[in-house]
Amino acid sequence: MYDFQTVHTRRNTDSIKWDWLNEVYSVKHGEEILPMWVADMDFALPAFIEDALVERIRGGVFGYSFPGDTASQSVIDWVAKRHGTTIEKDWLLYESGVIPSMSLAIETFTEPGDRVLVHGPVYPPFRNTPANLKREVVTFSLTEFSGEYSIDFDKFEAALADSISAFIFCNPHNPGGKVWSREDVKRIADLCAKHNVLLISDEIHADLVFAPHKHTTALSVAESTDHIITCMAPTKTFNLAGLQAAYMIVTDATKRAKLKESAMNAAHMGMTVLGTTAMRAAYEHGEAWVDELLGQLQHNMNYVADRLHEEVPGVLVPMPEATYLLWIDYRKLGITEKDMMHALLHEGKLALEPGTKYGPEGDGFLRMNVACPFETVKDGVERFITAVNTVK
Ligand SMILES: Cc1ncc(COP(=O)(O)O)c(C=O)c1O
Structure with missing residues (x-):
């Protein structure tokens, strides 16, 4: 019923996720990198929120x-x-x-x-x-x-x-x-x-x-x-x-x-x-929208888990019980975080969050945000596989 498949261009929209890659990841090719890091979604607003905003803006007075x-x-x-x-x-x-x-x-x-x-x-x-x-x-x-x-x-x-x-x-x-x-x-x-x-x-x-x-x-x-x-x-x-x-x-x-x-x-x-x-x-x-969103997120998560299980068996993708964030466990590959992040950014051209950003307990993990259209998820997974194949 709702649209979770349209790919919206967020580059050059003052988006932290899409437009701060060079600064945050210390790279120069941010425009080539697919961002799956910051916890926001690449879906547009549902019409019932957009309409309410437009109605409030039109002819509105914006005092305190x-x-x-x-x-x-x-x-x-x-x-x-x-x-x-x-x-x-x-x-x-x-x-x-x-x-x-x-x-x-x-x-x-x-x-x-x-x-x-x-x-x-x-x-x-x-x-x-x-x-x-x-x-x-x-x-x-x-x-x-x-x-x-x-x-x-x-x-x-x-x-x-x-x-x-x-x-x-x-x-x-x-x-x-x-x-x-x-x-x-x-x-x-x-x-x-x-x-x-x-x-x-x-x-x-x-x-x-x-x-x-x-x-x-x-x-x-x-x-x-x-x-x-x-x-x-x-x-x-x-x-x-x-x-x-x-x-x-x-x-x-x-x-x-x-x-x-x-x-x-x-x-x-x-x-x-x-x-x-x-x-x-x-x-x-918003109740029906959230229910449908959850179904889409689960679909995206299952796809990532299945595809990585097939292609990079050393990588574990535990299924989250909540959030749109995968916490990918690559400890079995025996790769340092530095090497993994380098491969992701320079070979796969994919921005994930390094696990140690979440504390030393996160070493060997990556956080991937799958709140995006299925097409973007598929692109992200292929980039991940490309990156891992260069370091494993
Ligand atoms: C657990 C948690 N708390 C807070 C926030 C951010 O909240 P806010 O943007 O309202 O400050 C996030 C964003 O990812 C989060 O994951």
Whole structure:
């Protein structure tokens, strides 16, 4: 029903994914490289979002604005429908992004020198954001078996008990694509409460979960929720990152007041009118689109896994339970990351994310974004095979 096959030209559109290759990968032939790195999608907006934006723009007046009650209602309904979690309008605080939300929460509730816990591997801003704010970043490594991640709860609790102020939890997990179980999420939330640790629960990938897996919000299972800051957004799900839209769900009134005060002090302006318009249209009309998107993503992922299994048997492609990101395991090839990245960029002309960007636990892995038309996925796989054949 929806179009996930048209290849759109994104080069020379001020796209980070397509137009920053030379800078990010230190190459001079960026225009020849197929980018499958940054986590955004190469699909165009569905008509129900485009129409809402066009309608808002046409003849519009763009003075200062805020996400009003209808926008909040769309969030409340979406989180109830898609995640079975009841939230209240007052609990919502809007921000331009999940990382700005995370940064604000760290700044508000911890002090420089405080210890902030993250799990590894993890999306780089989980480490960089607290580090840039002069917090001490403490990492506990997830347990990994054949690319599947789990949490050693003894290790986790020991880490929490060691003077940790905040834990940043990636649920579902980027880069591993793990959907944490209800039991895992509950244990994490309750252990944070037990040790008086703020839980910053980044649930930006919550909508991108493949059946039969189900996302569990920390809020829906925790014994108490006063210590939880949930960060969500419509931007991954509907490809709206360039419009900047996100929200925190905070049940504790004192914490909300503190966050509002620090947002004001930092002159944060919340969400733009276009971000708000797009979010509302997405949440009001987007259920069928997301369901179809998930089918397309699974098709793309299965294709990559099958093709690489045939052509480069030493490379493992575990099937993610969520996200549009493959976490490709090439450890069996015995190639260094430097050699692999060189071959990908110069022989295959393909940009993937090197695993160590996600921490030392990511050594021997590559992250590939398959949120693109099938034709692009096929092109990417052939480039990958060409590259690997020159180094293996
Ligand atoms: C886990 C996670 N959190 C946050 C973000 C970025 O969120 P935002 O653009 O809203 O700051 C990403 C983007 O890839 C992500 O994977």
